[in-house]
Structure formats: C-alpha cells, structure tokens
Amino acid sequence: MLITIRKTGLCLALTALLAVSLPGAARMLDTRYGTIEIDGTPERVVTLHEGALDAAVALGTTPVAAVATRGGDGVARYMDGRVDDIAIVGTARETHIEAVVAQRPDVILAAATLPESQYRLLSNIAPTVVPKGSNFAPDAWQAHTRLYARALNATDRAEALINNFDTRTAAIATQVPEAAEATLARWMPQGPLVMADIIFASRVLAAAGFTVNDAGVVAEGRPHSDPLSLENLDRIDSDWLFLATLNADGENALAQARSSPGFERLDVVQRDRVVAVDGQLWTSASGPIAANAILDDIAAALDLDRQP
Structure with a gap:
C-alpha cells in the first residue's frame, strides 16, 4: 500500500497503519x-x-x-x-x-x-x-x-492451541519412565503395519516422553511398514504397544490374532501394556483437536487425569 502524507501527514500515516492492522x-x-x-x-x-x-x-x-x-x-x-x-x-x-x-x-x-x-x-x-x-x-x-x-x-487462537499442547505434553512427560519405548501399529486384515516414527501420532508420543520404536521395518520416508506376518509379531514388542484399527475388518482380524499363541507370548501383552486406540485418530488424523485426543488416550493408559 502506498501512503501519501499531506498537511496532516502524521495523522494520516497512523490512520493508515491502524486500518491495515484491523481484524479482517x-x-x-x-x-x-x-x-x-x-x-x-x-x-x-x-x-x-x-x-x-x-x-x-x-x-x-x-x-x-x-x-x-x-x-x-x-x-x-x-x-x-x-x-x-x-x-x-x-x-x-x-x-x-x-x-x-x-x-x-x-x-x-x-x-x-x-x-x-x-x-x-x-x-x-x-x-x-x-x-x-x-x-x-x-x-x-x-x-x-x-x-x-x-x-x-485467527492467529492468536492458533498460538494458544499450540501453547496448550506444549504445556500438556511437558506435564505428561514427567510421568513417563525414562527411555520408555512405544510402538504404534495399525492392524489390517493382512497383518499389522508398524507406523513410522515421523507420522503425526508418533510425534505426539515423542513429545509426551516416549521413545518411538518403529522396529526397524519402516522404509525411510514411508508412513508405515508392509504388513507383518503373525510369525514376525515379535517385531512389535515394546514397553508399550498402541494398537489401532481403522474399521470392522481390522477389528475382526485383530480379535483373531489376539487368540494366537504368538500374540499372547509378547512381553508387552504379558505386562498388560497393549492399548487399543482408534486408527482414524492415531494413524490418519492431525491437528490440535487430534493432538489433545491422543494425549487423552496416553494419559488414560498411564492412569493420569484427562484434560478438563
């Protein structure tokens, strides 16, 4: 914007600057x-x-x-x-x-x-x-x-949302044991996909204090691995396993897998640290609402108070 200053130059300049900064x-x-x-x-x-x-x-x-x-x-x-x-x-x-x-x-x-x-x-x-x-x-x-x-x-509101997330993750991280590992997997009819440590939910897990373990089976730059066979379920063993399904087909396949000896032998299963989560949220979503919903799931898994 070109501002021409005449006799009341200072007033005009201030008026123009204020107009530029007005909401809308x-x-x-x-x-x-x-x-x-x-x-x-x-x-x-x-x-x-x-x-x-x-x-x-x-x-x-x-x-x-x-x-x-x-x-x-x-x-x-x-x-x-x-x-x-x-x-x-x-x-x-x-x-x-x-x-x-x-x-x-x-x-x-x-x-x-x-x-x-x-x-x-x-x-x-x-x-x-x-x-x-x-x-x-x-x-x-x-x-x-x-x-x-x-x-x-809505710039101011964005900063408030991000600051709230930072505050919540810092508080949760103090309750996560040092070096605790978490693996995120999505169960499909063909078998589990290990989700990469670079996807949204994995970033939230890391911010909340976990070391995200992708089992070394995810190719660089990819969001997840190829499906693992039931014989390779030990690759998803970790301190914590967050296990997601997208739809009824995945839920049915997971129910069948849970009855298999290979699944039951996992240390994370024996320690009762398998957390069932919504795949639409944990493996597809992103944004401030999703971030807080994932933090709610983490807090519930750790038996912490949910955000009001």
Whole structure:
C-alpha cells in the first residue's frame, strides 16, 4: 500500500497503519504454490485434508465441507458432534471438483500434498491454501495450523492451541519412565503395519516422553511398514504397544490374532501394556483437536487425569 502524507501527514500515516492492522484486513499468505491474498474473515470454508478440518474447527470455524477420512465415508469418529451435517466433497485421494464448486467457498484449505494440477483448478474457485513442507516434518501440524489460522483470521487462537499442547505434553512427560519405548501399529486384515516414527501420532508420543520404536521395518520416508506376518509379531514388542484399527475388518482380524499363541507370548501383552486406540485418530488424523485426543488416550493408559 502506498501512503501519501499531506498537511496532516502524521495523522494520516497512523490512520493508515491502524486500518491495515484491523481484524479482517487483507492478509498475504506464503503457500506452496506462491503468495495468495485473503481479505476479511472467511465464512464458507471447505477443507480438503483431515488436518485442515481439525485445525479449522479448533480455530473456531465450522467448515461447510470436508473430505472423508481413511477407512470411512464421513469425517473421523473423534470429530463426531463437532461438524454435524457437513458435506463430503471427496476422499484423501480424490477431490470432487463439482462438489466443491457447489459449496461456494470463500476459502479452501488443502493438504501440503495437493498436486499443482488440482491447485490450478481449485484456485479458480476460491483462494486455496496449501502449506509448504512435508507432512512428516517435526513441527508440521503446528506450522500448518498457523498458516490455516492466518487464512481464517485467527492467529492468536492458533498460538494458544499450540501453547496448550506444549504445556500438556511437558506435564505428561514427567510421568513417563525414562527411555520408555512405544510402538504404534495399525492392524489390517493382512497383518499389522508398524507406523513410522515421523507420522503425526508418533510425534505426539515423542513429545509426551516416549521413545518411538518403529522396529526397524519402516522404509525411510514411508508412513508405515508392509504388513507383518503373525510369525514376525515379535517385531512389535515394546514397553508399550498402541494398537489401532481403522474399521470392522481390522477389528475382526485383530480379535483373531489376539487368540494366537504368538500374540499372547509378547512381553508387552504379558505386562498388560497393549492399548487399543482408534486408527482414524492415531494413524490418519492431525491437528490440535487430534493432538489433545491422543494425549487423552496416553494419559488414560498411564492412569493420569484427562484434560478438563
């Protein structure tokens, strides 16, 4: 903005500066596909990533549309009651462009992995916010939440959410025995997948004081291993085992595995430190609400008080 100062130059300059800083003023966002401008506070928000939906709701917005969670046909179970009657405009793998258009969005919050070809289509509908960097970066969910917050004109709330997470993890970490190891696995009909130490839930486990053990079976840069056979179940033995299922098929397969001698012989089973968790939350989600829900599960496993 070019400011011309005349006779009352100082007053005009101060007035202009105040106008720029008023809530709802235009904001320039540095995104994966360049700088975009968003003016005011968006009212019709479409989210095309589970972490974007989570962050938007945590920041005080009620999005009009989202994509379905992995293993389901709606939003993740941990979001039940927060976004009732939200429209579904695709999946994590495919966005239905026509369905997005029908929502008449003011802004679109997308995943860092959104291909440029899709970005070009979406950005013709509304300003489309695509975070920079990898989803596997150590501070990915915090950085993404801050970017989405700028888009939604809710920067202060983002900092409060992140500070709350830091406070909670610091408190829980004091209750976790030194060098305690935790393995996170998702049980599929073909067998368990060991989740990488770089995914969102593993980062939360590490922040809460655990050493995350991926059993050395996850290829570098991958979110999880190939399915393990029942003969190799000892690879998921650890001080703590957080065991997730996505849907009924996984739950049935896990129930059968629990009856096998190989599973029963695991030290972590013998010590009663297998914690069943929701795979939609622990292996697909990200964002401030998910972070606190995972901390609730950790606190319950350690028999600590849940957050009020």
